[in-house]
Amino acid sequence: MSTGDEELAKDLGPLAALTIGVGTMIGAGIFVLPGNAIEQAGWFAVVSFLLGGGIALLTALSASELGTAMPRSGGAYFYVNRALGPLFGSIAGWANWLGLAFASAFYMVGFGEYIRVIFGLTGPLMVGPIALPAVKTIAFLGGALFVAVNYIGAKETGRLQNIIVILLVAILAVFTVVGALRADPANLPPSKGFGPMMTTTGLIFVSYLGFVQITSVAEEIQEPGKNLPRAVIGSVLLVSVIYALVLIVMAAAVEQGFIAEQQVAGNIAVVEVGRLILGPAGAIALLIGGLLATASSANASILASSRINFAMGRDRILTPTINEVHPRFGTPYRAIAITGALILGFIVAGNVELLATLGSVLHLVIYGLLNIALIVMREANVADYDPSFTVPLYPFTPILGALTSFALIAFINPTVVLICGGLVAAAIVWYLGYARTRTEAMGELSEFILSRSESMPDAAVSTAESVRPDGGRHRVMVPLANPQHEENLITLASAVAKHHGGIVDAVHIVTVPDQTSLEYAADHIGDHEEDYDALLDGAREHAEALGVDIETHTILSHRGFEEIFDAARSHEADTVVMGWGPDAHGSPGRAESAFGEMTTELPADFLVVKDRGFDPERVLVPTRGGAGSAYAADVASVLQEEYGSEITLLHVADSESTGEEFLTEWAEERGLSDATIRVESGDTKEEIVRAAEDASLVIIGASEQGLLVRLFRGSPAQQIVEEVDSSVILAEKSHGRSLLDRLLSR
Template sequence: MTDEELAKDLGPLAALTIGVGTMIGAGIFVLPGDAILQAGSLAVVSFVLGGAIALLTALSASELGTAMPKSGGAYYYVNRALGPLFGSIAGWANWMGLAFASAFYMVGFGQYISNIFGMADGYTLAGITLPSVKIVALAGAALFVMVNYIGAKETGRLQNVIVIILVIILSVFTFVGALRANPANLPESNGFGPMMTTTGLIFVSYLGFVQITSVAEEIKDPDRNLPRAVIGSVLIVTAIYALVLVVMSMAVEKGFIAELASGTDKIAVVEVARLLLGPAGAIAMLIGGLLATASSANASILASSRINFAMGRDRIVTPELNEIHNRYGTPYRAIAITGALILVFIVVAPIETLATMGSVLHLIIYGLLNLALIVMREADVPEYEPSYTVPLYPITPIVGAFVSFALIAFINPNIILLSIGFVIFASAWYLGYARTRTTESGELSEWILSRSDEMPDSAVNAANTVAPDGGQFRVMVPLANPEHEKDLISLASAIAKQRGGTVVATHIVQVPDQTSLSYAKDHVDEMDPGNRELLDSAREDAEAFDVPVETHTILSHRSFEEVFDAARDHNADLVVMGWGPHSHGRAESRVDELTQDVPCDFLVLKDRGFDPDRVLVPTAGGPDSDLSAEVALALQSQYESEIELLYVRRTDEETHEEAESFLNEWAADHDLTNATYIVDDGGDVEDAIERHARDASMLIVGATERGLLSRLLRGSLVMDVISDVDCSVLLAEKERKTSIRERLFGRR
């Protein structure tokens, strides 16, 4: 699947108004009355404090946005820096947070429409009664979802018009109010605690600036326009908030706003405008509130759908959401799903819940975004070259992360619990769904794994545990003998390259039982002087194939048995290992055969010189032969190997024609139709393999299905063949679950 791209059709003013338009609506036209009721004279401080917290994150978002102008904004930065687990948390929180906020704005929109037209309290349709405010909110949300469906250019133009009108209305309101302002009218302060609680409530007003980065992929000249839009929108809106709150608090009698907020359905900012400017002022403010809440919802729907789009592109959710509309050039499926969620939230949640859910989820994102900046800087990512850098690094992102997380503590505990539930859901979603589909690791985990010898074991294990494995085929190579290192790595790299995968070279250092592993970690060079040289050679040999490579030293009191655990820990899809004293025609040792399943596919190489020129693949069907075919196909693609398929006819059970038919069908099923087909009528499998392997440079044979007791008593076909042929032998065993009976006596 090719990556879809979005057209760059948002200019600097459109980018700025996305931020301003999102923030200005709820902050001025919905929440001031409640803020003054809760915090008193410190309501102004709450808005300024919220702006200061937002500004810290805006600085970090500007740097990240100029370095990575990608659709998805904060989600994309967190996913790239901290990895897909945190990316899933940020993505779901950002997506759901914006959907909650959009629903909140649309309910505010409904309040203004209801006030303008004097609508009834509610209406009943099909036996369901909904408040008129919510009915209007549903209709408005559907309208703006359609606007976003049509395209970003139309959205940007609409934002420009709305924000210009709002600035004019608010400028007149502020100027007239300043002439009437009297400090004696300021309400009493309700103290620090209520002020911080109010800051948490109104923080939903500061979501717009990061949403600019969500459409960074569509902004013209993002190096210049993105920082200006992000930082400028926060400064402009914070200044407007402060002026309007001061005017509202000082231009009317003490207690007037608190009475409105607590005892009536009237909108505080409209009633203040009525006192200051008469009916015309109230009408102008009603129109302004209508436009403001509409612009907030419009911009939030735009940004939230792009986050959904980015998550689909990274396979955190299904990539089918990536589909771009042929006519409009928008991710129409992402927009449709986001719109449906907004409609559901409008119906089921009260307005206070919508606002506070939007606040908490975005505070989580902002904290993670600041941490993402620190990771990108400290990991020294080569391609990370921002055109704008935050001042006073690392103080700015550290303080930004701290205050974002700390403010959550002052929000309604029930909302906090609900938000924690979202975080748990997002983590479970990644581990249960996205981890097996997404492919990109974060810079943090790559930085840890590249220094696995220096990092604490707990950090390395955690990085491996949450590492994505979807689409990234991982081939682990346990190395022991330097003489066979190059051949094993070459085989593994050839397979990994054909599968778009990664080679994981491991060296297991066996530590005596009397020696602690912690001591061995500090003296690994003394215990195994050739460790570093062996892994360095493996890295060079794998890089010659232009495949990603990881190297790991594993300290264990076990040797061969540790391979199974290492395969699980490193999420291996295939293990390529050398033939050793523990190989008995199966990947397991005799003891492990009774207690363990093969954790992934295994290839065991009896190395007599790695030469993939002419490869013989005997087959009688079955899963191990399937793996043999996959390996043969990879070698053919990498080395243009000549493949010969051998089937030994069971003389008493089938005719030559039936044997040929089986081999033809098997080859077609495994994409090996260009191989040479050989049907041997001798009936003796061991003799046939030995004869046809004389001219082969490599033999790939499936592991025997005979059980442990059978092999101990009567020997093994595989063991006999390996002893009789002169070429290298590659034993293939597919991952499987086997019962104890099957382990002892084999399969029927």
């Protein structure tokens, strides 16, 4: 299994990097959409393509600076996540991933259309006894092929792109040169105004999705500081020129009305223009060109999109298991497989216009965020931000890039914008519901705001606090009930939290009679708990004095002890530190109640404290080698780190020599080789009680006896707690056990 530190081989040279961008952009956008563009905007379609290229160029400049400063797999997603934080990173990641998947499906449907025309398919394809739409079937099979090509590796993908793009540019060069000789300004269709031109720009912007994807494979580019800006900016300029020349030829080399006739007839307009100006050979060349163009777009998009979810997995916005790299091919094969499945699903479910415009809107969102990310990285004075290429005319360039990207969305089909808005909202929900508790990096924007909280607006600070990730912060929940034990519980919790770089979550559970509604109790809480907030105020003051971050909560419930487990789940606690009640919570020797043990799993690690004064100077840890005592040893290590505790490890064995050998090895495995080793023979409980006379604190791993055994025989841990004079901590790891194990295990 790979880890979040997986690296990808640098297999892509400068030409391969350039052709990823050019190959992604010169696709269905230039071989399918020009006819629609001319019909919608007249000769202003040329302006639409140039305007789209201008917007793309602004973002390409920002992407080049960010890419040279941070050449990491993930491209735009990574930059937004690093600068704006994982909330916006989730939006950018999902938008980039799904946007490329939509675009890939769009390109493959275009691929299927060209295959249909080349082979003269007029009806459905028969696959055995089933009749399937020819275009969709071909698109599906072609998509599966390109997913397989990307599965093999980036080097093979780069070589394929080189061949496809060079042939494609050669075909378009012949088309534009010969077409320019026939061009007549009198043939230009009349302009249809500014509004249709902007709408057309939104439609054809799918043609400019490729350049940022070069940064998605930045980790695989040789000499990224030099080759990445050349590839990003060069691909936009090259493609913009090609688009403008092709549009001029299509608009001026044929008589007015010709494009409209081809659109009505369902023909591919660029192919029919080629037939008119170059003859049958020209039509064949452009059919081959269209086939290569759609194939190269899909191929490059699959390559880039699979790297997006690879990067999201690395940052734990998706599960890190998606990061596994193939041992032979060196590619993130799981990410590629998932992306491929999405693309094939979109091919089956979507139509050309929907897929194209969905890809456009999602990428405009990303481009806007990317330009803002550049501004944040500059203004926050990030220490390791040292790009080898810098944006000219800063901050004008990224500001204009962000504004134009977001503004263009307003001219796209409202239904598509609504769908994309739903996807953005889903990405936010995904972050808040899943990724926030798993991802670690906070983002430079939040760091900047929170580090200047006294001078920042309260709304900004509050927002930054509310969305900050806590997946990297160990959460230690402390249920509080008795002010006499509050300080010691918070002290222990703070030590655990400090060791893990975490946070203390103090929870006061107020038990309300079943006859009283929780709503009424919330309005009359003083009737149920006098000075209910004093307990949490004291906990906050004590934790802050120990230098640990703390959150406090009051929970009203009809249940008492059982509510602790629900709170641990809802607060996503990693560790729970709680007091040992007089009745041991109905389950001697365990942190769970007798009823809860029958119905629930232990939701976190538990430290249950029998408090007789917290003194971690001399800590005794009895062990028989089980999981419970291993966790007890871990807790002792935390106390040693925080308070310099002297640790004694006790093992009761039949043979002193065998027991000493076992205990020495056990201590070394847990980093406690400096602990005092004590081996005794005799009754385990009596030896623990005797050894505890020299200890100020005893930490015991929780009994693994089952429920019935404990109920009928009692618990050794409970007996030890009653007989020793020092405080005792019962340590139990989070676990899940079957009902049979819970009842009968020994």
